[in-house]
Amino acid sequence: MPQIVVECLTKSYFVAERAPGLIGAVRGLVRRRRRRIEALTDVSFSLAHGELLGFIGPNGAGKSTTIKILSGILRPDTGRVEVDGLVPYEDRIRHVAHIGVVFGQRTQLWWDLPVIDGFDLLRDIYRVDRAAYIQTRDELVAMLRLERLLDQPVRQLSLGQRMRAEIAAALLHAPSILFLDEPTIGLDAPSKLAVRGFVKRLNRERGVTVLLTTHDMHDIDALAERVIVIGHGRVLADGTFDSLRDQIVAENPEEGDDTASLAIEEVIARFYHLHGASEV
Amino acid sequence: MELTRPYVAAFSARFLLMLQYRAAAFAGFLTQCWWGAIKIMVYAAFYRTSHASTHPAITLAQVATYTWLNQGLLALMPWGCDPEVALAVRTGAVSHDRLRPVDTYAFWYARAAAYMTSRATPRALLMVFLAGIAMPLIGFHELSWAPPPSVAQAALFGLSLVLMVCLSSAFMMLLNVAVVVTLNDRWVSQSLNPLLVVLSGSLVPLALYPQWAQRALFFQPFAGIVDIPFRIYSGNLAGTPAYEGLALQMLWIVVLVWLGRAWMARVMRRLDVQGG
Numbered sequence: 001m002p003q004i005v006v007e008c009l010t011k012s013y014f015v016a017e018r019a020p021g022l023i024g025a026v027r028g029l030v031r032r033r034r035r036r037i038e039a040l041t042d043v044s045f046s047l048a049h050g051e052l053l054g055f056i057g058p059n060g061a062g063k064s065t066t067i068k069i070l071s072g073i074l075r076p077d078t079g080r081v082e083v084d085g086l087v088p089y090e091d092r093i094r095h096v097a098h099i100g101v102v103f104g105q106r107t108q109l110w111w112d113l114p115v116i117d118g119f120d121l122l123r124d125i126y127r128v129d130r131a132a133y134i135q136t137r138d139e140l141v142a143m144l145r146l147e148r149l150l151d152q153p154v155r156q157l158s159l160g161q162r163m164r165a166e167i168a169a170a171l172l173h174a175p176s177i178l179f180l181d182e183p184t185i186g187l188d189a190p191s192k193l194a195v196r197g198f199v200k201r202l203n204r205e206r207g208v209t210v211l212l213t214t215h216d217m218h219d220i221d222a223l224a225e226r227v228i229v230i231g232h233g234r235v236l237a238d239g240t241f242d243s244l245r246d247q248i249v250a251e252n253p254e255e256g257d258d259t260a261s262l263a264i265e266e267v268i269a270r271f272y273h274l275h276g277a278s279e280v
Numbered sequence: 281m282e283l284t285r286p287y288v289a290a291f292s293a294r295f296l297l298m299l300q301y302r303a304a305a306f307a308g309f310l311t312q313c314w315w316g317a318i319k320i321m322v323y324a325a326f327y328r329t330s331h332a333s334t335h336p337a338i339t340l341a342q343v344a345t346y347t348w349l350n351q352g353l354l355a356l357m358p359w360g361c362d363p364e365v366a367l368a369v370r371t372g373a374v375s376h377d378r379l380r381p382v383d384t385y386a387f388w389y390a391r392a393a394a395y396m397t398s399r400a401t402p403r404a405l406l407m408v409f410l411a412g413i414a415m416p417l418i419g420f421h422e423l424s425w426a427p428p429p430s431v432a433q434a435a436l437f438g439l440s441l442v443l444m445v446c447l448s449s450a451f452m453m454l455l456n457v458a459v460v461v462t463l464n465d466r467w468v469s470q471s472l473n474p475l476l477v478v479l480s481g482s483l484v485p486l487a488l489y490p491q492w493a494q495r496a497l498f499f500q501p502f503a504g505i506v507d508i509p510f511r512i513y514s515g516n517l518a519g520t521p522a523y524e525g526l527a528l529q530m531l532w533i534v535v536l537v538w539l540g541r542a543w544m545a546r547v548m549r550r551l552d553v554q555g556g
Contacts, residue, residue: 072378072379073375073551074551075549075550093381093382093383094381096378096379096380096381097381099379103376106372106373106375107373108373108376108379110297113293121289121293124288125286125289125382126286126381127282127285127381
């Protein structure tokens with residue numbers, strides 16, 4: 001039985017629009033214009049226990065929106081989501097106790113607190129048993145090499161150091177699912193390798209189900225056996241990376257061998273182009 | 281214990297962090313001394329020249345104590361939304377609060393209470409030393425911060441002070457939700473301030489307003505933030521009126537918390553977190 005079921009998800013939101021300049025500002029006082037943006041038009045997939053799924057797609061495709069719905073922050077307009085038998089946005093408090101989430105572009109640790117104080121605070125927020133907490137924390141500290149960072153305030157960490165601390169913070173309550181939204185964004189090569197190595201170990205050794213979004217195709221190459229490509233709010237492909245490559249090859253038979261040796265980035269770019277999915 | 285653990289942890293973490301800001305506390309204290317001194321000089325002049333002052337509704341000594349309390353505990357008033365919430369709304373970090381297995385209202389409420397009490401504590405202690413101990417020593421007895429008239433009155437004040445913090449936090453939560461709705465943390469969150477200053481009794485103790493307005497002023501929610509606790513402290517509100525005051529504080533806490541929770545639930549249902 002799948003751990004995560006997503007069926008026919010749709011979500012739209014409104015953006016306020018205003019004509020530029022003084023006239024636009026004055027007109028905006030009287031009459032507001034709103035434009036409807038379809039973030040998700042039809043997203044369906046399911047995920048089994050212990051799977052590692054890569055979620056890719058151009059900017060604005062709906063990846064983050066999907067993750068936010070799966071983690072209970074947003075509620076979809078229509079569609080059905082079930083994670084471990086719970087509907088995330090209906091049963092938010094029970095649901096979030098069993099998931100870990102990292103947003104690569106935001107920090108969940110407290111800026112002014114030393115890393116270890118932030119961890120202790122999360123222990124109490126998640127009501128983690130103290131003995132279990134010490135064991136989990138020490139394992140994470142060792143695996144992510146955080147020993148020397150623990151008493152530094154978060155604001156003084158480098159991006160790579162902070163990301164390792166963020167990932168540890170998301171796992172202190174031993175969740176069975178981990179959502180990673182662009183975990184390698186802006187990281188240098190050693191940090192990326194460290195994050196990838198850790199995620200892989202977590203998935204293999206602990207059986208944690210991982211869903212990650214990324215724009216770095218090496219993340220996909222190194223980690224995910226299964227890839228979902230999302231564009232214009234719908235699922236464009238769901239399968240192994242090689243099946244994507246085969247599809248590109250099939251579309252351009254005249255290029256023959258050239259396509260087979262394409263770099264992974266090139267394959268994805270062509271795939272987006274093929275589906276007209278690049279951001280407008 | 282297990283039930284309240286996240287909220288207690290959030291409260292103490294915030295309280296201990298905020299206590300580090302010594303320079304801000306000291307600057308705030310100096311400003312409050314200055315305003316306290318000016319206000320008390322005005323009251324002294326007013327009482328000396330007023331014809332109705334043979335049996336005043338509140339004595340000069342009580343007004344002086346009231347003013348020092350007010351200045352010392354100014355940070356316990358809901359002057360705006362919680363700056364941490366405003367920042368979270370701007371940066372989208374609200375999502376992280378929604379990822380915690382806690383009731384978001386209670387979580388923010390605990391942090392608002394910690395924010396206010398941690399800022400008030402050092403300022404109030406400094407004020408006790410200056411207005412409560414130093415001033416009587418150099419001869420300003422009538423205009424100093426006097427101790428409560430009795431142990432019973434002090435105990436009632438203790439309770440009323442706790443209720444004051446709860447009520448202020450409930451007001452701050454309304455401002456927090458308003459900021460989540462409007463994404464504007466400056467004008468919206470300070471929109472209550474004119475009402476707050478006048479109706480809480482922070483500008484002028486409510487007992488000094490005309491007789492015909494007294495009932496209405498006593499029953500409105502802001503009175504529970506300054507006027508009721510500080511008049512209980514000085515004994516100006518004793519016996520049945522003091523109990524009435526405490527009951528009113530509790531009533532308004534229930535009303536405002538209910539209102540804030542209902543509003544927040546509505547807002548969180550249609551929350552948009554954009555970008556990223």
